[in-house]
Amino acid sequence: MLSASVPDDADVEVSVELSSYPGGVMAAGTVSAPWKGECRRCGGPVGGRLAVGVRERFEPGTAAGVTRDDGDAYELGDDVVDLEPLARDALLLELPLAPLCADACRGLCPRCGADLNAGDCSCPADVDPRWSALDQLRSPQGG
Numbered sequence: 001m002l003s004a005s006v007p008d009d010a011d012v013e014v015s016v017e018l019s020s021y022p023g024g025v026m027a028a029g030t031v032s033a034p035w036k037g038e039c040r041r042c043g044g045p046v047g048g049r050l051a052v053g054v055r056e057r058f059e060p061g062t063a064a065g066v067t068r069d070d071g072d073a074y075e076l077g078d079d080v081v082d083l084e085p086l087a088r089d090a091l092l093l094e095l096p097l098a099p100l101c102a103d104a105c106r107g108l109c110p111r112c113g114a115d116l117n118a119g120d121c122s123c124p125a126d127v128d129p130r131w132s133a134l135d136q137l138r139s140p141q142g143g
């Protein structure tokens with residue numbers, strides 16, 4: 001499951017201007033929607049509102065069932081511009097992959113699971129040797 005998503009019943013606003021060109025229709029504007037997720041450190045609720053600039057082409061399809069590649073035009077039906085796939089794609093690209101409730105979120109204690117944002121837990125401060133070995137493994141990637 002993704003750590004963040006646009007709720008199914010979200011109020012997605014698509015505000016685009018359509019302009020036709022030889023061979024298709026261009027949609028340019030903004031897609032915005034609320035999103036919800038879980039903090040990657042403490043698991044608490046996070047959310048916000050995305051606003052994504054879009055500029056996409058719609059052209060009559062050449063064959064049914066062809067998968068759309070990035071950069072390809074969207075399918076233009078019988079002179080109907082279906083903005084839903086455009087909105088969905090644009091929002092998916094902008095969703096935070098690993099949201100945080102706050103940059104300074106302290107997360108959960110790895111031992112007792114206490115929410116350290118609410119205060120220190122009563123676990124002893126000395127470090128279990130298994131954890132320090134893990135820390136050494138992780139340190140080259142920084143943190």
Ligand SMILES: [Zn+2]
Nearest residue numbers: 039042101105
């Ligand atoms: Zn958090």
Ligand SMILES: [Zn+2]
Nearest residue numbers: 109112121123
């Ligand atoms: Zn603890």
